[in-house]
Amino acid sequence: MYILVINAGSSSLKYQLFDMPLDKPLCTGLIERIGTNEAFIRHKILTVDPTQTIERQEAIADHSAGLQQMVELLSDAEIGLIHSADDIKAVGHRVVHGGERFANATLITPAVKETIKDLFPLAPLHNPINYQCIEIAEKTFPNARQIAVFDTAFHQTMPEYAFRYAIPESLYTDEGIRVYGFHGTSHKYVSEKAAAWLGKPDAKLISIHLGNGCSITAVQNGKSLDTSMGFSPLAGLVMGTRSGDIDPSVIFHLIAKGYSADAVNNLLNKQSGMQGLTGLNDMRDIRKALEAGNQAAALALDIYAYRIQKYIGSYAAVLNGLDALIFTAGVGENDSAMREQICANLDFLAVYLDSDKNRVATGDVREVNRSDSAVKILVIPTNEELEIAQQSFDLLETA
The missing domain is CATH 3.30.420.40 (ATPase, nucleotide binding domain)
Incomplete structure (x- = not known):
């Protein structure tokens, strides 16, 4: 099952293509300094020996332009790894803020998208970009399942005395004001690696x-x-x-x-x-x-x-x-x-x-x-993309 993982940061776009359940990517990509005239693209094809790397520097105005570059590299006639959009069975998206509603990987529906949109004010550098990437992926890979993996999910295990603020309780119960935490996918991945190493x-x-x-x-x-x-x-x-x-x-x-x-x-x-x-x-x-x-x-x-x-x-x-x-x-x-x-x-x-x-x-x-x-x-190099691919695969296997 080909699963494409999109991990959009505030000024970067990381992606990996997996043939799950194998945990080794077929290709990886990184686009840095998005929004500048000196954005840097590195696309690595890992299915050949030695690894084939394409690097270039150019102006990339926004994440939409970055995703277009990714799609062109994935489907290139000479170096591409997919023949058509239908080869991609699922797209796993890193989404920064899921509030208290999302504690696990979630199939993206119109209602889920609206919740992500409602949370824009709480993650203004990320949720709008995550939402934009979901919409582009829906159009680019119309037959793929779109899945959200939330950065906040890992931190749902915090005890209440750690996640509550010392403010009137109604602001928590009615407005949801509490500590949510972020980068959860990364922290989960590297902490599991560390525990295994130790x-x-x-x-x-x-x-x-x-x-x-x-x-x-x-x-x-x-x-x-x-x-x-x-x-x-x-x-x-x-x-x-x-x-x-x-x-x-x-x-x-x-x-x-x-x-x-x-x-x-x-x-x-x-x-x-x-x-x-x-x-x-x-x-x-x-x-x-x-x-x-x-x-x-x-x-x-x-x-x-x-x-x-x-x-x-x-x-x-x-x-x-x-x-x-x-x-x-x-x-x-x-x-x-x-x-x-x-x-x-x-x-x-x-x-x-x-x-x-x-x-x-x-x-x-x-x-x-x-x-x-x-x-x-x-x-420990983080691999949020592998973590997202694994959670996406597990969700589809049990859906």
């Missing part, structure tokens, strides 16, 4: 997902106990364009100064974080600025790492111990300097990073801690 199903883990969006989750027994993102993906760590945690009084102060609510929302979601601190939202560009002596970049990296350290300390307390730190996603997997900065000054947890291993380690699960570290430090 040979400890009940492992106490802190999973750190660092990309353009960032979140950190406390996991035990394979269940999410607490997570940094909250009612929306705005809360928690410093991110590419999002502020992360901020005193709510700042919002009231800005509104009193004449900002509209929409302007403040746009400011905190799209103009803050590393973008607000440096004018740049891509960590690779910020590293280049640091190398050029940019002091704003140096401060921004200090703030970014410091916020993560604070959460590590608090989640070690939540777990009452710690077996492993997990680094995943673009920055977590590839920025060895940031991993080193985050793991510094964690002696009280007996967390000791091995600088040499950290710089050169390779593999599906990379252990970068010193031998005397009481806590394992693991770098």
Whole structure:
């Protein structure tokens, strides 16, 4: 069964084509920096030896244009893997916000689409893009089953004392205001990998997902106990364009100064974080600025790492111990300097990073801690696409 997985981020589009139940993709693709004139496309065909890779840089205005590029590559007369749209039996979509309604993979119906649309205000950088990708996929693959896998689903195991805010109960019961958490598909995948690596199903883990969006989750027994993102993906760590945690009084102060609510929302979601601190939202560009002596970049990296350290300390307390730190996603997997900065000054947890291993380690699960570290430090490439494909396949098998 050919299942195409579409994983759309705020400025990226990842996709993989699977022939399920095999867990190895036939091809993978990544489109980065969508919305710029320097978007980058990498399409890998894994059914040939050696792997065939197509790379190019060009202007891609939005996710619709990115999906069109994906379809052209998949169906290309010379390198394509499908003969027609009917070859695709299901399309699995990553959808960021499912509210309390969705705790599992779900067949997409008009009612499900309306719920996703209703949740736009809670995930303004993602749910509209996820919705757009669903609509394009429905037209492109009209006979395929469309399936949504929600980032919020994994965090439905949080205890009520962790997901409730200290506000009037009616705001929870009537308005659904609570901690939902995000990046759940990623946190679920890497925490299961870590538990298997450790040979400890009940492992106490802190999973750190660092990309353009960032979140950190406390996991035990394979269940999410607490997570940094909250009612929306705005809360928690410093991110590419999002502020992360901020005193709510700042919002009231800005509104009193004449900002509209929409302007403040746009400011905190799209103009803050590393973008607000440096004018740049891509960590690779910020590293280049640091190398050029940019002091704003140096401060921004200090703030970014410091916020993560604070959460590590608090989640070690939540777990009452710690077996492993997990680094995943673009920055977590590839920025060895940031991993080193985050793991510094964690002696009280007996967390000791091995600088040499950290710089050169390779593999599906990379252990970068010193031998005397009481806590394992693991770098695990996330594979949200495989997780989505598996959940989609399981849903169709039981439907």
